[in-house]
Amino acid sequence: SQQGEEDPQALSIQEGExxxxxxxxxxxxxxxxxxxQNSGRGLVHLILIRSNEREKHSGRLRVTLDTSKKSSxxxxxxxxxxxxxxxxxxxxxxxxxxxxxxxxxxxxxRVKS
Amino acid sequence: xxxxxxxxxxxxxxKRQSVAFWCNPISGHATLYWYQQILGQxxxxxxxxxxxxxxxxxxxxxxxxxxERLKGVDSTLKIQPAKLEDSAVYLCASSxxxxxxxxxxxxxxxxxxxxxxx
Numbered sequence: 001s002q003q004g005e006e007d008p009q010a011l012s013i014q015e016g017e018x019x020x021x022x023x024x025x026x027x028x029x030x031x032x033x034x035x036x037q038n039s040g041r042g043l044v045h046l047i048l049i050r051s052n053e054r055e056k057h058s059g060r061l062r063v064t065l066d067t068s069k070k071s072s073x074x075x076x077x078x079x080x081x082x083x084x085x086x087x088x089x090x091x092x093x094x095x096x097x098x099x100x101x102x103x104x105x106x107x108x109x110r111v112k113s
Numbered sequence: 114x115x116x117x118x119x120x121x122x123x124x125x126x127x128k129r130q131s132v133a134f135w136c137n138p139i140s141g142h143a144t145l146y147w148y149q150q151i152l153g154q155x156x157x158x159x160x161x162x163x164x165x166x167x168x169x170x171x172x173x174x175x176x177x178x179x180x181e182r183l184k185g186v187d188s189t190l191k192i193q194p195a196k197l198e199d200s201a202v203y204l205c206a207s208s209x210x211x212x213x214x215x216x217x218x219x220x221x222x223x224x225x226x227x228x229x230x231x
């Protein structure tokens with residue numbers, strides 16, 4: 001399986017600004033998910049975008065999916081200090097012996113107040 | 114609903130010792146996952162159970178790692194003997210199915226066990 005590539009690796013912004021992080025895979029994109037991880041905690045599911053969808057919104061989150069480019073973007077609008085965390089994309093890979101969720105390397109977001 | 118429970122929270126052992134981690138998934142979740150997360154990296158799937166059967170264990174170092182899910186509920190992950198490179202956070206997650214497909218469902222993670230091998 002191929003781990004997803006995310007960029008940037010780290011992002012530092014001021015409170016109120018927007019944050020954009022990108023994710024790409026070498027394998028085909030299926031149902032793609034985004035997760036947040038606060039320091040020392042487990043991952044929390046944010047949003048799932050299906051392979052037949054191009055854009056999805058949830059509160060201040062906007063996710064886009066381009067299956068032809070095998071990539072996705074997560075936009076957080078009007079960021080808050082509480083958004084400081086690591087963000088991971090995850091793609092389901094269909095394997096002959098079973099399906100598995102493969103995570104990207106993550107983007108570390110720091111929102112300064 | 115209660116979340117995914119993991120214990121212990123932290124563990125420090127010397128290399129060549131053995132260690133075991135425990136996970137209790139969300140009630141009713143058929144699919145259980147163990148992930149290894151090395152500092153600064155994304156989680157890597159070690160093993161995935163569907164009820165008490167193994168769906169994928171292709172990245173589990175079977176010479177030293179073992180996992181079981183008795184009665185399709187709780188699960189334990191064991192390392193014996195541990196190596197320095199096993200230092201990581203071990204995350205357990207569970208998920209349900211949506212219309213029979215678990216790849217449509219989000220994963221619910223526990224807070225993990227941080228293992229340090231010295």
